[in-house]
Amino acid sequence: MQAQTSILPNFTLKSGTTKVCLSPATKYPSAPGAEEKCNEQPVDESAVWGLVGPGGRTLGISPTAGLYGQASNQTSGPLAMGKKRYINLHQCAYYYGPGADLYTAANDGQVGTVFDAGTNVGNTADTAKNCGSGDVNYPLNDVNSGYKSLDLLGNQFLNLHQCAYYYGAGADLYTTVNDAPVGAAFDAGTNVGNTADTAKKCGSGDANYTFSDVNSGLKSLDTADSARGRGFIEFKMSAPTETNDYTHEAKLNGTSATPASGIVRVRPNDSGWGDWWLG
Template sequence: MHRFSVVAAAVAGAIGLTLGSTAAAEQSGARPAERYLNLHQCVYVGSGGHYTNVLPNTANSAFNTGTNVSNTPDSVLSCGPGGGGWRPAPANSAVKAFDLAAGRYLNVHQCVYFNAGQHYTAVLPNTPNVNFNTGTNVSNTADTELNCGPGGGGWRLLPANSAVKAFDLADNRYLNLHQCVWTSSGQYYMGLLPNTPNANFNTGTNASRTADTTLNCRSGGGGWALNRTDSAYRPLGG
C-alpha cells in the first residue's frame, strides 16, 4: 500500500526570478524579478528508507517543501510534516538561498547514496550531515566535475545515479525543474537531473526560453516504476 492517501496528477506553477546577473539578464532580454532561488531539501525516513523532496507542488502536500523565489533569502527550512509512518530527517534537510546575481550558472550536483537496497538523494551543500553534502552553487563558471561528500555509516556514493549539470540562467528565461520519483518494493528513489549515466532514471530538468507544460520523467526499469503522486515539475521564470 502506498504511504499516502492522496493520488493526483503532478501540478505545475510558474514563479518569477532573475535569471543570472542583472547585466546578463538585460543582454538576453530576460525580465529581472526576484533575486534568490530558495531551495528547500526535505528528507523523510520510514520503513521504505529515505525519501527526498525539493518541490512545493507535488500531489502529496504533507511532504511538500518551501522552495520559492524571492527578493529575500530564506533562512528557515520549510517542510511538510510527513505522514503514514514517515517522519522528517532534520540532519539531512536544509534550505539554501542561491543568489542568482552572483553568477551565470546554477551548477546542480545530484549525489545519490546507496545502502542495503535503499537510496538517498541529496542536492544541497549545507545540511547538518556534512558527509552527504553536495557542491551545488551559483557561479560564472560551469561546473564539469561532480562534487559529493563521501557518505558513511554503510552508505556509499552511487555514481551511476549521480551527476552535475550547469544550467545557463543568463541566456534562458526559465529553469524548468522536474522531480521524478520511482518506487520498488516499498523503496523510493528521487532524481532531479537529466544527465546521469543511469539514463532510464533521468528527468527533463532544463533551462529554456519557454516554460515546460508537462512532467518529463524516464520510465525507470529493473522493477522500479514511476510514482506520479510524488513527482512534479515547476517552471521558474517569467
C-alpha cells in the same frame, strides 16, 4: 551591444571612476536601491574610452563589462537580463524506520502537502527550511533536511548537483541537492557563479550509506537572457570653471531606443563632477 557617450568639451574624465552596474530596484546611480552589483574588476578605461577628438573623449562599453564573468575591457557585449534574485532550494528528507528508507523531496509532491518542499524563487533569501511534516510512516527527518538561498544577482549559472547514497541492507537510495546538516559526507555542491561546473561535487558518504556514482549527476543551468536588463554605467568628470548648462547625450547602440539626453549644470561651489546613466 554597446553603450556610447562622450566627455563634454572642456570637461575631463576622472580616472578610475567608470563603473558598470546591475540595479534591479532602480536605474539611477544617484539614488541606488538596496540591490546593486557593479563590475568585480576595475573597468579598463584605456580600452573603453577613445582618444580625445573634436567632441572630447568617447565611451564605447559593453553594458555587462566586468559582470557575469565578462572581461572589464569589453567594448560590446550582451545586455543583462532581469530576473528574481534568489533561488531558495529546500531539501526535505523523510525516514521510514522499518525499512531504513530515506525519501527526499525538493519540490511539492503529488501525494499531499505533508511531503512538500518549499523551493521557490524571490527577491528575499529564506531564513528557515520549509518542509511538510511527513506522515505516520515517513515522518520528517530533520537532520537530513535543509535549505540553501542561492543569490543570482550578477551570477549567470545555477550549478545543480544531485548526490545519491546507497544503503545495501535496506536497498535504499538517499538523495541530496544541498549541504546536509548531518555532515559533509552527504553534501551536494549546488552553487551559483559565472562558470559552468564540469564535474559533480558530492560528499563521500559513510559506512552505512555509500556514494552511488551512477545515480548522481550535475546540470549547469544558464540563467542569462540577453533580451532584457536594467542597470547603469557611471563615470565622473571634472567641470570647467565657467557657469553653464550642457546637454549630454548617450545611447545604447544595437537597439531601436532613442538616444537619452540630460542637462549637466555647472554652478559656483559645485562638487566639480557629474554622472551619467543609461537605463
